[in-house]
Amino acid sequence: HMPTKELQALDAAHHMHPFTADADLAKKGARIITRAKGVYLTDSEGRQIMDGMAGLWCVNIGYGRKELAQVAARQMEELCYYNTFFQTSHVPAIALAAEIAKLAPGDLNHVFYAGSGSEANDTNIRLVRRYWEVKGQPERNIIISRWNGYHGSSMGSGSLGGMKPIHAQGGLPIPDIHHIGQPYWYGEGGNMSPEEFGLARARLLEEKIQELGPERVAAFIGEPIQGAGGVIIPPATYWPEIQRICDKFGILLIADEVITGFGRTGKWFGSEVFGIKPHIMTIAKGLSSGYAPIGGSIVCDEVADTVGGAGDFNHGYTYCGHPVAAAVALRNLELLQEESILDHVNNVAHPYLNERWKALEEHPLVGEACLIGLMGSIALTPDKATRAAFATEPGTVGLRCRERCFANNLVMRHVNDRMVIAPPLVITPEEIDVFIERATKSLDECYAGLKA
Ligand code: PLP
Secondary structure, three states, X not given: OOOHHHHHHHHHHHOOOOOOOHHHHHHHOOOOEEEEEEOEEXXXXXXXXXXXXXXXXXXXXXXXXXXXXXXXXHHHHHOOOOOOOOOOOOHHHHHHHHHHHHHXXXXXXXXXXXOOHHHHHHHHHHHHHHHHHHOOOOOOOEXXXXXXXXXXXXXXXXXXXXXXXXXXXXXXXXXXXEEEOOOOHHHHOOOOXXXXXXXXXXXXXXXXXXXXXXXXXXXXXXXXXXXXXXOEOOOOOHHHHHHHHHHHHOOEEEEEOXXXXXXXXXXXXXXXXXXXXXXXXXXXXXXXXXXXXXXXXXXXXXHHHHHHOOOOOOOOOOOOOOHHHHHHHHHHHHHHHHOXXXXXXXXXXXXXXXXXXXXXXXXXXXXXXXXXXXXXXXXXXXXXXXXXXXXXXXXXXXXXXXXXXXXXXXXXXXXXXXXXXXXOOOOOHHXXXXXXXXXXXXXXXXXXXXXX
């Protein structure tokens, strides 16, 4: 292909990137990824880069799986597209829905497909509001979520999320979405114990429901573990209290499992880690390991029967249950099972990475290192004892660390001054050694730069 500089110039001239400033593209040029295998990316300069983020938290099965390419090709030849509107269906959409229902806990037996996590959360807004309309309570339309939660970037899902930079542009949030504080003990817990803080943050939900009026609140949505917010693992007291409050007021509970689903936490769903019993789960990413764009909502019997039993639900996307994406996702779920990938996470990859990741707490820049399954984070701090933030603009040190990682051929993302990781679930102990070696070198260089 073309030389890197030419590709970068064309990219900057014609390609508008998500969450990226044009000026940065023009000045520095994009890193151009050309191929990938296992946990390694190759860029247009031929560099081998370890992907500690599985793309955007999605390539759970690892890169370059021929089985998935073959399934996609076969499906394109057999039935490249058909819709699932107006009482039509097709084999891949049916088979995948049945498989998802088998894997999902409780009576989460129904799948409403979407093309992405954002679309699925837009569906959820309409689905829970429709549920209460059918129940004869149309005024019950408020959805409560958390500041620093992430649910996508469309008008609806971006409103559900509590990301201030997203709300700062384009008039979000839409009406009747309200936010409460996040269960981020390390950054916001002050002198409370994690357990006290978890309860205090969960009780903000009860306060918000009382303030708005319980008869107005349709649903609460949260990620079992906030991903894009910085891999924030909530204190153990948090989710049971949220569950109790949702049950008490009879409001629907939506678990956004877009990152935490399909083995990322060592269970099929993050809800199972915390004993959450959601009425709806949002899924995407690991559903197809990112090989095809597909997402959806897994819906419990009561909500599906109520909405479905009341005539048309006037909602849907052209690509709901797209046959190629559905066939790829189904094969991906089969591979995860055939290769016992969850066992690998629980018995091999997590224990080894956890040991090495936790040891990073000895590093002078690292305040805490946490990991559930294969999603983790480290908090960078100038003062471990007080868990203080840096005096610089939030994210300055994190960005510097991310850049050192890139220079050392490792992808780690930063969220403000937390570094986050989510490697492919197939990562081996030998690859974990390379990961930790590159991460440590990057932290050392970042620390040296701060002292200079
Ligand atoms: N929900 C969560 C928890 C996510 O992390 C994301 C994406 O990162 C989304 C929803 C949005 O998914 P998508 O980018 O596929 O629209």
